[in-house]
Amino acid sequence: MTRSVYVTGIDRGDGRQVVELGVMELLTRQVDRVGVFRPLVHHTPDRLFELLRARYRLSQDPATVYGMDYQEASALQAERGTDELVSTLVDRFHRVARDYDVVLVLGTDFADTQFPDELALNARLANEFGASVLPVVGGRKQTPGSVLAETRNAHRAYEALGCDVIAVITNRVDPADRAAIAEGLDARLPVPAYVLPDEPALSAPSVAQITHALGGKVLLGDDAGLARDALGFVFGGATLSTFLNALTPGCLVVTPGDRADLVVGALAAHSAGTPPIAGVLLTLDERPSDEVLTLAARLAPGTPVVAVASGSFDTASELFAMEGKLSAVTPRKAEVALGLFERYVDGGALLTRVSAPSSDRVTPMMFEHKLLERARSDRRRVVLPEGTEERVLRAAEVLLRRDVCALTLLGPVDQIRKNAADLGIDLGDADLVDPQTSPLRDRFAERYAALRAHKGVTVELAYDVVSDVNYFGTLMVQEGLADGMVSGSVHSTAATIRPSFEIIKTKPDASIVSSVFFMCLADKVLVYGDCAVNPDPDAEQLADIAIQSAETAAQFGVEPRIAMLSYSTGTSGSGADVDKVRRATEIARSRRPDLKIEGPIQYDAAVEPTVAATKLPGSEVAGQATVLVFPDLNTGNNTYKAVQRSAGAIAVGPVLQGLRKPVNDLSRGALVGDIVNTVAITAIQSQNPNPNPSQHPNEKASEQ
Template sequence: MARSVYITSIDRGDGRQVVELGVMELLTRQVDRVGVFRPLVHDGPDRLFELLRARYRLAQDPATVYGMDYHEASALQAEQGADELVSTLVDRFHLVARDYDVVLVLGTDYADTQFPDELALNARLANEFGASVIPVVGGRKQTAESVLAETRNAYRAYAALGCEVIAMVANRVVPEDRQEIAERLATRLPVPCYVLPDEPALSAPTVAQVTHALGARVLLGDDSGLARDVLGFVFGGAMLPNFLNALTPGCLVVTPGDRADLVVGSLAAHSAGTPPIAGVLLTLDEIPSDAILTLAARLAPGTPVVSVPGNSFLTAEQLFSLEGKLNAATPRKAETALGLFERHVDSADLLRRVSAPSSDRVTPMMFEHKLLDRARADKRRVVLPEGTEERVLHAAEVLLRRGVCDLTLLGPVDQIRKKAADLGIDLGDAQLIDPAVSELRDSFAEKYAALRAHKGVTVELAYDVVSDVNYFGTLMVQEGLADGMVSGSVHSTAATIRPAFEIIKTRGAARSASGRVVAGDGRAKPDADIVSSVFFMCLADKVLVYGDCAVNPDPDAGQLADIAVQSAATAAQFGVEPRIAMLSYSTGTSGSGADVDKVREATDLVRARRPDLRIEGPIQYDAAVEPTVAATKLPDSEVAGQASVLIFPDLNTGNNTYKAVQRSAGAIAVGPVLQGLRKPVNDLSRGALVQDIVNTVAITAIQAQSPALEEKAITQ
């Protein structure tokens, strides 16, 4: 039977959705098939399940998710007793459990229910489901002593009812009390207790949620603006100078619609970034003139301006009762929630306690999760030269909220801040640098001139060159001010990697300068003569490594051998056991010709240089990946039929193949990931999505986690 985890509580208002989302994230990192079951549900849409389904691409039929609604359950218990209710819910749970490896059970929510002892009902259901239990206690606006007492009492209550409590969570506690509560609970409970501080951004409604709750009419604003969190309210009544002093970051300005001065003034302040606001809510059903709305749209494009018919007092009453909710329409809140969970929960220990079975398959989602986990485990700084690009800013927000790495964004600082404010993005602790006015520009110019003196580059010329964001970012990496760089969402591949060739150079160039390169095991390092690339091709049940699909148009045999060795090392670094297939239109000795001979020679070179690597070539694609074909064509090969690293003979073949597999097989292509440079610099496709950028930055951070060995190898 499937292992199941039951998330429950003792009362409403505990923000339990953060824990449910966090546990789901943990489970999907390790298990391919995760089901969801909610024993009792209210009428209307289930916001959390819709979020889980969208975020984790759940294929589960929504009809199987729910046991029954509260009204049906209450009537059944009243007429036939609690045993019949529990028996019915257990039957419906097993319909889900039989189809999944693990089931996440979302306990009852204590809201508008008619069960006299809801805690006991949750405990009994958990026991009948055979589920381990994680109770959540809400600590918002409570003293430390109160949180301590409630958490200990909740543990005793569930343990006394026979539940297998594997951990406790105290959520939404006063941030200043978090450490004290965690330390005291660690000595008073026999299971781990994770203590999460209250996070205002999670309870803050978005402008869209305010608009929906108040039945407001949207006059101006786009989807990004409506997705902004409302972190406070400022009610307009004062004259403009005093009013501007009252504005706070993320506030929603509430003012009568006839106060055009306050509307224009607040949007002008937002445009200047002093401070960025969430939007403007107009009351009394008064609409500014077309001229004012046109000016407003030009001052702060995308910033919401909405209108309600009520007066400011009635509107305020409604506003102060609103609270933000996690749902599929608030992906940024989900990132905040996961970042909070991951910072304060020992994920590895909790996953062991859950005892979720490990899957032999590696799904795209598992691979992406592992990237973020590994990057987060040893945080590095990555520089993003395209700091004003919208997709880069959205990706930066995800990376910062999830705590994946530290970031430096390059570009005119005022433009970055304004763009982020327009998008409602919080860049947190990100470092912002404008290369044109940075104090580093002079020293970078001197360093670049010294590096390129043999090409006639003077300091004066270098001063202009290093103001380019890609050159500046590359010099930051070279000088240790950043650990890696990712660019290319609006720059060409050449513009991204040319500075790296000139400044960071290949490992082979470093070997030429120092005489030799020694790897950690003492072998001469043979894999760094050229820069090449790989794509991680995330198929439904495995990850393959394709190289080179982005850099070298027509590598010769020696270069092809270098690409193979580099790609094997990259695969191993990211948890893919390297079994190399040197691809050709012929398998084994069945064909001949210049193209086949090149692949055969490259295969022999790899075997001579790295006899420890498993490699086969020349080999056709089908024989490389399909066991039945391999059994016919190369029955004695230890690679054929199970290749994980596929090396294409030229760029034409590789680029077309990866795109064909990506589009036709629905694979997720992560890359290109550059290899062969002394320090990590990676290129993005100009069509890169936000998640592509997130993945590439995570990969770059992981590549930067072991630079000491590489630097040692280069200098020895």
């Protein structure tokens, strides 16, 4: 029978969407087919379901998600009674449940409804659905004693109504009270209790939301600027010096439109990063002159300046009543929410209590989830040399919000901060280092000169070389100030990995550096090597690539069954190219007799059981290969791109292998998600025992 999780509450304002998103994240890590059902909905399309559908690539027909709207439900209950209402909703739930391994049920929201006992209705529906219940209690602006009592009462209420309560989550508590409340609940409840602190960034409205709600007109700014969250409001009316002292990070400046001095001053402060603001809201339908707007656009490109017709008092009243919402158009808020959930909820323990069935399939999303989970389990530091680039900054925000790893960003520190401010990105505790001015530059120059003395490199020459961000980042890895490096979004592959050849060098048992791609197909993950580094490896090198690829596969949970690819299978063909693959297979088998290796073998015989039964019967690899080793770069690179485009596969990589410490290269067309995955892979690669125990992996290279 389908297992279901029913996320519900006891009142409105509990911020339950954070929990619903977090539970969906947990379920999709373990189960391929997850359905969503909302028994009662105010209007469609439902904001949260649209977020879940976009984020988790749900194929579920939206028409099946909703039981009925509140108006229909109220009329049905009044006319035919609660039993008929429940019976109808149960029928509609089972239409979803029969097609999915597990269903996430989104309980009623206790807002603008006409049900006299909404808690009891949720409890009954959960019981009729056969769903486990996860109550959420809101704790905003409550004392610790009140929160403790309300949470215990919520557990007691649902348990008394016969529900299978798997845990209780208290949300939006004062951060200063969180630990005490968690300790109190642990001692008083028979089920796990998780306590989430209030997170201002989740309830903060975006500038775009404010503009829409107030009917404002955008005078300046771009989409990235409008997506910034307004973390507070500063109302301008004082002198400029007093006003500037009142600015806070992420605030929205609200000022009459004729105060050009405050507009220019606020944007100049933002440009200097002291502090970065969300934008400027001009009241009274007054607008600065064209000359002032031109200056404003140059001071802080992309920062929104919005004009509204209302006065400051009316504007303030509306602003203080607004609250940000999770939706498909606020993906950054989703990352904040997931980071909060993952930091304070023991996902593994909760998932065990759900008893969701494990899937034999490994979908792309499940693979990506496992990457982040593994990286987070043993947190490492990764250096990103391209610290001023927009995609890198956006990826950094995701990685920090999700607590995947610690980060060091390289580049001019003021420029990194300004670019982050322009994007509305909070870099949190990321370490920012400018290679040009860092006190590490002298030390690195001496180190690099010593490593390259045989090439005639002097300390003076090395001083210039190590100011390059990729060389500096590679030396940070070599010196133990970072565990790995990821670059390449704007640098060539050669510029990214050449320093690692000179500084980090290959492992003792590796003759070359090679690469793999993780090819995430619809129902499995294959490992392709080498598709990015070695143009025409000889037999010895090809054997090395096979062994390295098998080790990488195993490290990331893919059981290695290695196919040495050629245009011929078994003994059916001959020629120099086939003979190279045959020789490489023999070498790999002799070096690693414990590995399952087959070759030469054609691609179809390697992955398709029916073809394998004909061409190579009895092979323990043919038809079920997971690691596919291509004979040359031309074949490998074209094949991975063909599979990526024609089969809709997600290609994660290239992942470099054979180096003593991990350095990975990005495609210059890499998306933010690609960067996040590559950084997570790099962090996982570094989780092997450090070969030099004297180097502390998480020592920070600060500017101080």
